[in-house]
Amino acid sequence: MKDVVIACVGKPSAGKSSFLNAVTDAAAKVGNYPFTTIKPNNGIAYFPIECPCKRFNKSKLCAPRYDGKRFIPIQILDVAGLVPGASEGQGLGNQFLDDLRHANALIHVVDVSGTTDAGGKETIGYDPIGDIEWLRGEIHSWIYGNLDKRWNQIVRRHIADYAIFATLLEASRAETLHNQLSGYGATLSLVQKTLDRSGVKDAMDTWDKGTIKKVVDAFLEERFPTIIALNKIDLPDSDKNISKIMRKYDQNKIVLSSALAETFLRKLHKQKFVVYEEGTDIVHTKEDLPDSDLKPLDEKLQNRIEKVQDLVLYRYGSTGVQDVILKAVEVLGLIPAFPVKSLATFANTNGKGVFRDCVLLWPGTTVLEFADIVHPEIAKHYLGAETIGNRKIGEDDEITLENNIICFKTSQATHATSAGTASSGASNQGSANKK
Ligand SMILES: Nc1nc2c(ncn2[C@@H]2O[C@H](COP(=O)(O)OP(=O)(O)O)[C@@H](O)[C@H]2O)c(=O)[nH]1
Ligand SMILES: [Mg+2]
Secondary structure (H helix, E strand, O other), X not given: OOOOEEEEEOOOOOOHHHXXXXXXXXOXXXXXXXXXXXXXXXXXXXXXXXXXXXXXXXXXXXXXXOOOEEEEEEEEEEOOOOOOOHHHOOOOOHHHHHHHHHOOXXXXXXXXXXXXXXXXXXXXXXXXXXXHHHHHHHHHHHHHHHHHXXXXXXXXXXXXXXXXXXXXXXXXXXXXXXXXXXXXXXXHHHHHHHHHHHOOOOOHHHOOHHHHHHHHHHHHHXXXXXXXXXXXXXXXXXXXXXXXXXXXXXXXXXXXXXHHHHHHHHHHHHOOXXXXXXXXXXXXXXOOOOOOOOOOOOHHHHHHHHHHHHHHHHHHOOOOHHHHHHHHHHHHOOEEEEEOOOOOOOOOHHHOOEOOOOEEEOOOOEHHHHHHHXXXXXXXXXXXXXXXXXXXXXXXXXXXXXXXXXXXXXXXXXXXXXXXXXXXXOOOOOOOOOO
């Protein structure tokens, strides 16, 4: 079982730390965290999902009451230390490498305003389009360099180990590569997918540098799905840079953000100057809600809020930071799943805790694996599982958005079906299994 970790990467001063602060500052919306390790440069971000309570008319019973929307925590990591030329030995720190190994997806924070140069120094009119390729290029060079350096040795070993049968040589390519790539947190099946994606069919002893590069390309796609956050959209030159970048890159992977605006609004919300609804353009002031306990605004603050509304909220619909997290969860294909003790009431233990638990699962997780995540005792005494409408589902069926509310049947009354134990990682905080 493995927590989901999303890493913020980018050149110095792009806004990584600001982004992390913006998304993680939220006062805990749900209890304590089941995550295994929280490092100093880690934070917990919350992203909204639909709670089934609304669909099943159980909002009043949902505990804690989510009223149709609930927040799932996810780990975000601020990965500093990547500077241009890093893969050529410009201090690509151990910390950077180690952080990357733990990341499931990357958020590439790009300063789209053109006010910082390639190395992160203050400037004006810098064209940020090159920054996008740069990051990918650095990670590519680093992995490629490590392979290329030892390639002859890798191939010699591969042949010595597998050349007894020609078919074995072909079938074992993934294993040989996996030995080289497992250090980057790759599983054997991910390496197999990498080979499929690359379209490379040749025997390894015929690979030239171009072939290796192609395979590394495919590996990056599989191993490090990346969302590009075009940050600092509140600054004047961002507009023209955004349209240029949007024309060139996959718009599905790009989100516009202002970490600064988000931090500002959340702070005012906390200090009770406004009611700010994260992920929206809604900001209410005392003037809008005269009966509330909001504090009145002085003119200066009023002006700053209006500026954020004009430059960011009304123009782009939101500060975008929540969308960045949602997009990252989307590219990873994560599925929220709800273990319940009764499909009639959706309650957990003793008829209480309607839709209490929600676990975030990796795509491909089977019903039995889910049972084990909820609690090993459930998997051990597993008899079967049912979903909405008392429809039976097989233990090898994959969990999808269609069968993600599940009642497990066990041969014994396990004390553990309540799924609330932090050690199992399954509680109302999401967490995930294997990958
Ligand atoms: N205008 C503006 N400035 C930002 C934004 N995000 C970050 N900054 C500023 O950019 C500078 C560098 O930010 P920081 O988070 O330290 O960058 P890092 O080096 O990537 O961690 C700081 O002065 C931030 O206040 C933003 O969305 N808009
Ligand atoms: Mg920083």
